[in-house]
Amino acid sequence: MVHPKWARRVHLYPTIDIGRIDGSLSERKAIAGEIRNACESCGFFYIKNHSIPQENVDEVFDLLKRFFALDEDVKMDAHVQKNPAIRGYEPMLETRLDPRTQGDVKEAFTMGDCYLEPEQSYTQKTGQLPPTYGTQPQNIWPKDAPWWREGLYKYYNQILPLARKLVRILALAFDLDENAFDEIFRFPITGMRSLHYPHTPLDEDKENVGLGAHADFSWLTLVLQDSVPALEVLNREGIWIDVAPQKGTFVCNVGQYLERQRNGNFSATVHRVRNKTGQERYSLPFFLTPDADAELDALECCRGDGGEMGKPEKIGVGDLYIKRVLPARKNHPTRLKFKDVP
Template identity: 65%
Template sequence: MGDCVIEPEQDYKGRVGDDPPPYIKMPQNIWPKDAPFLREGLYNYYSHVFPLAMKLVRIFALAFGLEEAALDGIFKFPITGMRALHYPPMPKEECGTIGLGAHTDFSWLTMVLQDSVPALEILNKHGQWVQAAPKPNSFVCNVGQYLERQTNGRFVATVHRVRNQTGERRYSLPFFLTPDPDANIHALDSFIAAGERPQYEPFNVGDLYIRRVLPARHRHPTSVKYRDVPESEWKYELLYG
């Protein structure tokens, strides 16, 4: 869910006093009609976690040596997404198998709310997998690929995986925050030493986003629809039909 600034519950127009980008013409979320409580419950949670994420953006700005509101301009209409993930229970002989392979998040920041079943593991700088044990009333916050690029590699995207060793059913609610698709981002000057070149070239958020999303969601109707479109012509607007 999320991902669409014209969903009524997200109300970005009321928040920033501005209109969404013109290419966003239709909601992207499809909700099950026989479970209306699902949309209500998830959006209630979303309405709390999104403002918290935006507060963290300002805290990051201060940590970067910038003015508190310095990053607000690239988060007017951010790409926000939330997933309700269910990992089914496993038979004893399958405990310890990988439920979700090692990866980094294609976001700026990810906030993960877990239930009490331990399964999330983080790869530390020594190449060892350590458990991110669930703690009540807390989030696991992962640095995403966009934040790594913006900090010139100083903040490294978190490599993580899911490996359930208990066999118990598990739920998690990751929330993904990424800057506006129209934003152009470069490595911040405060992370580039004198005489040093940036590790990453400047990039457009939307262009980079669609180059990751379309190949990853190869069975999604949007990916199927534009399968024959040359990559040089891919634009973020394609996601909105």
């Protein structure tokens, strides 16, 4: 039961059928138009008929439940502080996205792009050998749960191609050639974040913040939700709106890199996760960002004085990514090492 204090308005964000994403150019442009309208109006939308079978979705949620039910010492073997790339397992309250809260009431496991792990086929995707400046994999895995790596990669290698197709659809949405962004998405920065929100007693005097208010520091985010409502979006009137789970869909939202590329014409909308039911919840967001060595500039159509951001400077994707990701991990060794770097 939802406590009256936490009752919120529900907005039906657009649900876009992408079943013809591999169809004719006119069909792809029609999808692009719908996505553009959604990004301009609210920055959030659902996609359905996305090609990932429901049995695979059910399988990955079973995988998450199995992992987070493991003994703590098994999960802590891959603790995020053992990994300089800020990947791995995060126990409860490890992060605090909203500094006004005690911390995020959730546990998580993050993996992402890694040119050294064979599952990601770096050479096949880029036509180059892996860089020689790094010898340690970007991801860390618990040694006593090999099935976890296998299962996450099975899903990762389904969601990444889908995200890449959406990149091309967004190029069409900007009236560009659909391959316009291929060069900055050859081997993109990715983050796949398995999340477990525990049973939380309802307390009318305490707001249970599973994930503090924030805007995603990505280009595009695709979120797989289970059936428990908790995701909320801050609309333009300053009201928190429920993004209700819809079976068979992903929730997609604009990230800050895409907002910058569009010079503010698309908004990276603030959102949060709050446990309003007390039920256990699982979700799996996938964050897509251009290549670490890419330089990102505002699109020609969005430059000048008309955009909300004025005349943004060109940015180095990887450098800015590090500066923005570290502050949320206040105790991580990598953050402490660079705490005095502007």
